[in-house]
Amino acid sequence: MSQATVNAVQMQGIEKSFGSNPVLKKVDFSVKVGEVHALAGENGAGKSTLMKILQGVYTKDAGTISVAGVPVEITDTFDARKAGVGMVFQEFSLIPTLTVAQNIYLTNEPTKFGLISDSKAKEMAAELFEQMQVVVDPSSTVENLPTALWQLTEIAKALAQDAKVLIMDEPTASLAKHEAEALFDLIVRLKAKGIAIIYISHRMDEVYRIADRITVLRDGVRVLTESLAQVTPVQIVEAIVGRTSAAHLVHLDRSSKISREIVLEVENLSSGTKLVDVSFSVQKGEILGLAGLMGSGRTELLNTIFGVAKANTGTIRINGKQVKISSPREAIKNRIALIPEDRRSQGLVLDHPVTENLTLPVIDSLKSRGFLSTKKILQKSLEIIQQFAIKAAQPSIRVGALSGGNQQKVVIGKWLATDPSILMMDEPTAGVDIGTKSEILDLVRAIADSGKSVILSSSELPELLAVSDRILVLKDGKVLTSLQRNEIPNEEFLQLAIQGAQK
Amino acid sequence: MTNSIVAPALNLLKRFEWQKNIIYIGFVAVFILFAVTLGDSGFTNPNNLLNIFRQVATISIMAVAMTFVIAAAEIDLSIGSIAGLASVVTAMTLNTFGLIPGILAGLLVGVIAGAISGGLVAWLKVPSFLVTLGMLGLVVGIARWITASAPVPIADMTYVAIFGGGDFGPIPGLLVWALVAVVLGAVVMNKTKFGRHVRATGGNLVAAGYTGVNTAKVKFTVLLMSGVFAALAGMLYAGRLQSGRFQWGTGDELSVIAAVILGGTSLFGGRGQVIGTLFGALFVGLINNGLILAGLDVSQQQVVRGAIIILAVALSRKK
Numbered sequence: 123m124s125q126a127t128v129n130a131v132q133m134q135g136i137e138k139s140f141g142s143n144p145v146l147k148k149v150d151f152s153v154k155v156g157e158v159h160a161l162a163g164e165n166g167a168g169k170s171t172l173m174k175i176l177q178g179v180y181t182k183d184a185g186t187i188s189v190a191g192v193p194v195e196i197t198d199t200f201d202a203r204k205a206g207v208g209m210v211f212q213e214f215s216l217i218p219t220l221t222v223a224q225n226i227y228l229t230n231e232p233t234k235f236g237l238i239s240d241s242k243a244k245e246m247a248a249e250l251f252e253q254m255q256v257v258v259d260p261s262s263t264v265e266n267l268p269t270a271l272w273q274l275t276e277i278a279k280a281l282a283q284d285a286k287v288l289i290m291d292e293p294t295a296s297l298a299k300h301e302a303e304a305l306f307d308l309i310v311r312l313k314a315k316g317i318a319i320i321y322i323s324h325r326m327d328e329v330y331r332i333a334d335r336i337t338v339l340r341d342g343v344r345v346l347t348e349s350l351a352q353v354t355p356v357q358i359v360e361a362i363v364g365r366t367s368a369a370h371l372v373h374l375d376r377s378s379k380i381s382r383e384i385v386l387e388v389e390n391l392s393s394g395t396k397l398v399d400v401s402f403s404v405q406k407g408e409i410l411g412l413a414g415l416m417g418s419g420r421t422e423l424l425n426t427i428f429g430v431a432k433a434n435t436g437t438i439r440i441n442g443k444q445v446k447i448s449s450p451r452e453a454i455k456n457r458i459a460l461i462p463e464d465r466r467s468q469g470l471v472l473d474h475p476v477t478e479n480l481t482l483p484v485i486d487s488l489k490s491r492g493f494l495s496t497k498k499i500l501q502k503s504l505e506i507i508q509q510f511a512i513k514a515a516q517p518s519i520r521v522g523a524l525s526g527g528n529q530q531k532v533v534i535g536k537w538l539a540t541d542p543s544i545l546m547m548d549e550p551t552a553g554v555d556i557g558t559k560s561e562i563l564d565l566v567r568a569i570a571d572s573g574k575s576v577i578l579s580s581s582e583l584p585e586l587l588a589v590s591d592r593i594l595v596l597k598d599g600k601v602l603t604s605l606q607r608n609e610i611p612n613e614e615f616l617q618l619a620i621q622g623a624q625k
Numbered sequence: 626m627t628n629s630i631v632a633p634a635l636n637l638l639k640r641f642e643w644q645k646n647i648i649y650i651g652f653v654a655v656f657i658l659f660a661v662t663l664g665d666s667g668f669t670n671p672n673n674l675l676n677i678f679r680q681v682a683t684i685s686i687m688a689v690a691m692t693f694v695i696a697a698a699e700i701d702l703s704i705g706s707i708a709g710l711a712s713v714v715t716a717m718t719l720n721t722f723g724l725i726p727g728i729l730a731g732l733l734v735g736v737i738a739g740a741i742s743g744g745l746v747a748w749l750k751v752p753s754f755l756v757t758l759g760m761l762g763l764v765v766g767i768a769r770w771i772t773a774s775a776p777v778p779i780a781d782m783t784y785v786a787i788f789g790g791g792d793f794g795p796i797p798g799l800l801v802w803a804l805v806a807v808v809l810g811a812v813v814m815n816k817t818k819f820g821r822h823v824r825a826t827g828g829n830l831v832a833a834g835y836t837g838v839n840t841a842k843v844k845f846t847v848l849l850m851s852g853v854f855a856a857l858a859g860m861l862y863a864g865r866l867q868s869g870r871f872q873w874g875t876g877d878e879l880s881v882i883a884a885v886i887l888g889g890t891s892l893f894g895g896r897g898q899v900i901g902t903l904f905g906a907l908f909v910g911l912i913n914n915g916l917i918l919a920g921l922d923v924s925q926q927q928v929v930r931g932a933i934i935i936l937a938v939a940l941s942r943k944k
Binding site: 200209216218220228229238 | 816817818821824825827828831832834835836837838891894896
């Protein structure tokens with residue numbers, strides 16, 4: 123049977139090793155013209171290496187690549203762009219100090235009388251955005267734009283370079299819901315134009331929504347390529363994880379581990395317009411889930427309790443005693459810890475070794491004769507590394523070199539070293555692969571089992587349902603409802619509660 | 626219906642790029658201040674004003690190149706010493722081999738020093754702060770060595786006339802050099818690929834590289850350019866003062882960096898405003914001139930200049 127549609131990209135028998143460590147083993151991967159092809163796999167499965175080969179950041183050891191049926195040799199990013207490969211980066215790749223139009227035509231500047239012409243670039247960019255049917259001002263400076271428009275600018279830039287295939291790496295990670303919707307609409311229009319899209323995402327619902335096919339990599343080997351109409355989410359998860367049960371997403375009843383003792387009591391807490399009259403309590407050993415849409419006040423609630431955001435009114439009692447918390451230092455003194463959402467910028471010093479990151483909050487206790495003791499620091503670090511099964515080659519490696527999941531474990535380990543009685547976590551599994559996610563959720567359970575109380579905010583409902591003993595639903599800064607886990611029959615029920623559509 | 630007038634006005638105020646334009650406001654404000662308070666001391670006298678231009682001409686020329694260096698998120702601390710070495714090398718060659726070899730030898734000093742710094746920064750990835758700090762000492766050492774720390778007088782009047790000593794009618798030659806450098810710099814920064822790529826390199830090195838900008842070449846070129854412009858400034862010192870001397874240009878790097886930052890170029894890279902730099906240099910000259918006319922001594926001037934640099938950097942962080 124002959125193939126009716128041409129492949130926009132065809133990679134065959136791709137191999138790549140770093141030193142003696144093979145990262146890709148004879149991987150075949152192709153995307154048809156006008157197709158959205160999802161690429162999935164755990165961190166370290168090889169998907170980013172494969173994409174970097176296609177973009178010319180790495181060179182392959184073996185295999186062939188052709189773009190639009192033409193064999194190409196890609197040795198640097200310039201070759202890749204010439205061949206028509208465009209990338210929408212996960213970590214944004216625009217020049218913040220230049221305008222949108224200047225960014226789109228960087229290295230490709232339109233000229234007039236030998237000098238570059240910004241007005242021409244602006245016109246061309248405006249035309250491009252019109253074709254994309256999105257509204258972006260080509261003359262505004264990129265650093266003044268909201269992130270959603272950065273991404274549109276990147277897509278426009280790739281299109282301006284005549285890209286035939288776009289690589290989108292977690293494109294919705296930093297977008298609000300309606301922005302993500304707009305992106306999906308754009309993807310549909312790009313498809314209609316014959317642009318092929320490689321879509322890397324951890325979010326299953328998105329993949330089903332917009333992708334035509336999915337390829338799963340595991341340990342550098344392609345384990346699945348299938349039309350999404352013919353594959354179930356369970357099959358995909360199995361292919362990604364390589365085990366046959368998604369046990370981490372099953373709720374385990376922990377009611378026997380929760381004591382009646384109330385650890386934290388919040389009453390009528392308000393902060394600006396973001397948080398209105400919030401009251402709730404948490405018991406010892408309990409895991410309280412916070413659910414709500416973007417902007418519902420989940421992060422604000424955690425920040426206010428932790429003293430980062432200012433409370434206008436309300437009282438907080440810890441173990442029955444009223445406390446006043448107006449700074450993180452006071453929160454820590456009251457044995458509250460917060461693991462923030464953006465671990466890279468708020469939770470870790472990426473350039474510092476694992477040991478230093480782990481022991482930073484407890485550094486005062488690791489002295490010997492008045493000076494810091496390298497031996498004690500190492501000892502304490504090894505203790506935490508072992509306890510949390512952190513995968514680091516050596517304790518002295520810089521944290522930035524670890525995988526996302528292991529970075530998150532370092533953050534958790536770091537805060538648990540302070541022995542908090544209340545641990546608050548904001549989106550603890552954002553951007554980590556499914557295997558690490560299950561480990562982190564196990565870790566959360568183990569922390570609660572040891573008698574600590576956990577407040578966990580998450581936008582991923584399956585995760586909340588799996589780990590929470592009780593779920594507090596927020597909307598517009600107010601508590602909508604508080605549900606015991608056994609009152610929630612399924613995800614749809616919780617989704618309706620969050621939308622406020624419950625009767 | 627006042628809203629329809631107030632809202633756009635407010636919007637305009639919000640969009641006004643404070644950091645980018647503060648220099649023009651500052652310049653005008655200080656000018657008026659001095660004109661009112663120091664009018665009697667001869668501040669507004671045309672001769673005094675031309676003098677300010679003459680004094681800031683060499684600073685402006687170096688500052689034009691420095692604008693490119695800083696826009697690329699690098700720094701060049703060696704420009705003052707390069708100016709000094711270029712002045713003595715020009716003077717010595719001029720006296721022995723004549724006009725053209727003298728000019729070429731001076732420029733060659735800038736090319737060599739700039740190329741070494743640029744090469745180390747671009748390809749060996751040594752931070753420019755360290756490379757040019759080392760170059761500063763190295764170059765000034767050579768200048769003292771070859772002259773035994775003595776001044777080298779220049780007798781060639783053609784050289785003196787071209788390089789800063791002469792006037793074009795009422796316009797000082799130095800002013801012409803400075804204006805040519807500024808206009809050329811402004812066009813290159815805003816209207817050529819190279820200028821755009823300099824700002825891209827300083828704005829986001831990784832993104833620029835992925836987009837196909839040859840960032841190593843950009844870094845090399847800006848430092849080379851800075852070396853050559855510094856050499857030219859040194860040759861202008863030599864022409865104006867009719868001698869080559871290792872001290873010419875000493876400490877200029879601070880005034881130059883201050884002028885660039887005052888002009889709205891961010892020390893963190895990605896922005897470069899050549900016209901702003903000119904006004905930054907004029908602003909520094911204005912302050913110096915005003916302080917002298919007001920009767921402050923050299924040490925007090927230094928204190929005020931130091932305070933201005935701190936203020937400038939603080940403002941450059943303001944968003």
